[in-house]
Amino acid sequence: MQCAETRLNKNSLLLALKRYSSVVNNMEQxxxxxxxxxxxxxEDAADCEAAENSMDLYxxxxxLKVIRNTVESGLVPHDDSKVIKNAALHKSLEALLEAxxxxxxxxxxxGLFSVMGNLTxxxxxxxxxxxxxxxxDQ
Amino acid sequence: MQCAETRLNKNSLLLALKRYSSVVNNMEQxxxxxxxxxxxxxEDAADCEAAENSMDLYxxxxxLKVIRNTVESGLVPHDDSKVIKNAALHKSLEALLEAxxxxxxxxxxxGLFSVMGNLTxxxxxxxxxxxxxxxxDQ
Structure with missing residues (x-):
């Protein structure tokens, strides 16, 4: 496997991760x-999880910055607090997919490709x- | 984002992808x-999807080679034939996660980290x- 940078493409997961990181860096600056x-x-409940979870923009x-750090480190966290809360659904899915x-x-x-687009x-x-x-004004 | 190769780690998704690619290359050789x-x-239904799906080792x-090619290209396929067959479960999960x-x-x-371990x-x-x-004999 060559360096990830050499084969970026529009439908590439690595490019989606890189693009997200760059957009969040721009947001931070x-x-x-x-x-x-x-x-x-x-304002827009359809596009933003904040409305759904009563989060403010702050x-x-x-x-978005915490997720950017995870993306940049490439590490999969051990912390279980981020798993899906609906345990029954999670279990059904795991059983289905394990087969x-x-x-x-x-x-x-x-899924990961899609969520990176939404977060970006x-x-x-x-x-x-x-x-x-x-x-x-922009 | 630096070159992916520079920050590989035991819990790294990039390392899991690289390890899988290397193990399949060894299998092919x-x-x-x-x-x-x-x-x-x-033989082992618990560890292998082949038994479940009546696939033989061939x-x-x-x-495993097709998946290795996807991993190495880094491209997310457009083809919808690989999506989960249980549409109702898929829909529930999407609705839950979109929020x-x-x-x-x-x-x-x-999920991706875990499946790479299983496939390896x-x-x-x-x-x-x-x-x-x-x-x-090994």
Whole structure:
């Protein structure tokens, strides 16, 4: 396996991870006063988990940074606090997937690719919202 | 993001992908006559998807190679034939996860890491089985 950088592509998981990292780095450099995001609700429930979980944009900002750190380190955390809360559903899925490692592989590969796209969009929207708050037109 | 090679670690997804690729390459170099695996059932149902899906070791061998090619290219296939067949369960899971992108991220990161471990083990066992068939003690 060559260096990951050499075979990036539009549908590549590695590119999606790299793109996310870059967008969050840009968000971090742009948002000089993150505290301005405190108590600002997320407006678009469809696009942002913040509304669903009653998070404000400040919490959302930190969440995106924590995920960026995980992405950049490449390490899979041992912490179990992040697993799906619906244990029954989780169990059904595990049982189903364990019988078919191929389906399991494609399911998680696509899933990770898809979530990186959503998180990238969240970070871009959050950066846009901050610029709006401080009165900078994009 | 630096070159992936520079920060490999025991719990790293990138290392798990690299390890799988290397084990399948070894399997391919060892198995000079894959046709000897035809009609050989997988013995251990718990460890191998072949038994579950009535695949023989020959089909299993090709499956592991196809997945290795996907891993090495890093590309996420568009083909929908590999998605989970249980549509209802898939839908419940998607709905649950869409509301929480953080849980979605950790779920798929861990899932992909875990399946790479299982597939690596399958490839090692298949190589061992081939050596047994041709009469080479390990």
């Amino acid at each position: 742009t948002i000089l006063l993150p505290s301005l995001l405190r108590d600002v609700p997320c 919490e959302c900002y930190h969440l 078919d490692q191929e389906a399991f592989f494609y399911f998680h590969l696509r 969009k969240m970070s871009q929207e959050l950066t846009g919202k901050y610029l709006e708050i401080i009165g900078i | 060892t198995i000079l006559l894959p046709s000897l695996l035809r009609d050989v059932p997988c 089909e299993c061998y090709h499956l 929480d992108q953080e849980a979605f991220f950790y779920f798929h990161l861990r 083990k399958m490839s090692q066992e298949l190589t061992g089985k081939y050596l047994e068939i041709i009469g080479i």
